[in-house]
Amino acid sequence: MVTMGQLTATLDPLGLTIPIVPELDDLTVGGLVMGTGIESSSHKYGLFQHICTSYELVLADGSSVSCSKDENPDLFYAVPWSYGTLGFLTSAEIKIIPAQRYVRLEYHPYHSLEDIVKAFETESRRPDNHFVECLMFAKDQAVVMTGTMENGCEPDKVNRHKLLFSDIVNRVLFGPHKEQQLNVISKWYKPWFFTHVRGFLKRGHGTEYIPLRDYYHRHTRPLFWEAEVRMLH
Ligand SMILES: Cc1cc2nc3c(=O)[nH]c(=O)nc-3n(C[C@H](O)[C@H](O)[C@H](O)COP(=O)(O)OP(=O)(O)OC[C@H]3O[C@@H](n4cnc5c(N)ncnc54)[C@H](O)[C@@H]3O)c2cc1C
Structure with a gap:
């Protein structure tokens, strides 16, 4: 899955960022959602899962399911900290904010x-x-x-x-x-x-x-x- 290094390399030239960027380049979106992430902007924005608005997972039976606060909310709130036990995270929607240089x-x-x-x-x-x-x-x-x-x-x-x-x-x-x-x-x-x-x-x-x-x-x-x-x- 996408790493923090890849994310900042893509967003930085566009003048954008995600609100929480855990510091090591190789940390992945999957690991940060499933195992949580915190950073020096967390006093404003919370933990990594708090900037995610939806997930897509592949479950153990091979089915693909989407979840957000409005769609399958039980699953959406259970995903963070679940360490991959509920399914394999294949995509996440993350908030983006304007960045400065x-x-x-x-x-x-x-x-x-x-x-x-x-x-x-x-x-x-x-x-x-x-x-x-x-x-x-x-x-x-x-x-x-x-x-x-x-x-x-x-x-x-x-x-x-x-x-x-x-x-x-x-x-x-x-x-x-x-x-x-x-x-x-x-x-x-x-x-x-x-x-x-x-x-x-x-x-x-x-x-x-x-x-x-x-x-x-x-x-x-x-x-x-x-x-x-x-x-x-
Ligand atoms: C030296 C060091 C410094 C750190 N510093 C920070 C820090 O400053 N801030 C911070 O917030 N955290 C920090 N961490 C902790 C780190 O953010 C977490 O351990 C994070 O979960 C690691 O992400 P990863 O991408 O390496 O995931 P992994 O370690 O590969 O995976 C973490 C867990 O998520 C599961 N997982 C990963 N991807 C998926 C997926 N796509 N679908 C389902 N399950 C998945 C794995 O099975 C595992 O249970 C640090 C860790 C280390 C070792």
């Missing part, structure tokens, strides 16, 4: 459990936050990230997908994150996303613009932190 991502580091919980709850309730995510690095060390979709970032930063001499000078003089900048995090030479985020614990608050598709798949390369764990053992 970049995510303006703010990194807020916290150093106490109380502050982390308070910030995460407050940010999750703010309607203007399209994305809210918290990465915990220890019981009392976390970075809460809040994001909004934007069509432009600072004009002089839009096409800077290459590291320019002026970038290097700025980084030497002012440090890497003292200005709002476009960060194309999917580039091979970029640090794994979770290590990049960890840096804000020392660096302090920061803001960056990330291309939308890079943001969606930010955890694909390191499989969150599994790649590091596997390399060390």
Whole structure:
């Protein structure tokens, strides 16, 4: 079935997206409906099944059946979390919403459990936050990230997908994150996303613009932190 990577590759150039894009490229619509999916926009849109409006399944007797909230509703509400036990999912209708080109991502580091919980709850309730995510690095060390979709970032930063001499000078003089900048995090030479985020614990608050598709798949390369764990053992 269609993967998240295929979906975003198709929808992104059209300026569209699905409201919830679980982060790993290879997760499939079938697996996310049957085993559920959650993402940093779930505080707004719920779980993956909540953005699906109908399913088509092949049942054990070989028959094909459609279901939605109006047609075979019992089956429609039983499909999520059923792990393939009710039938084989052959198609799903999923809501689509307009997308913008970049995510303006703010990194807020916290150093106490109380502050982390308070910030995460407050940010999750703010309607203007399209994305809210918290990465915990220890019981009392976390970075809460809040994001909004934007069509432009600072004009002089839009096409800077290459590291320019002026970038290097700025980084030497002012440090890497003292200005709002476009960060194309999917580039091979970029640090794994979770290590990049960890840096804000020392660096302090920061803001960056990330291309939308890079943001969606930010955890694909390191499989969150599994790649590091596997390399060390
Ligand atoms: C490293 C890692 C990171 C993860 N991160 C996230 C995350 O950030 N957000 C999140 O929401 N989830 C995450 N998950 C969980 C993941 O979303 C679920 O495990 C999801 O079900 C996997 O989807 P899949 O396409 O790989 O499905 P599979 O693992 O292949 O299948 C999952 C279940 O669905 C059934 N199934 C799959 N396709 C169909 C079909 N067409 N018809 C009927 N049954 C079917 C399978 O039989 C199985 O029971 C993560 C998992 C891992 C391993």
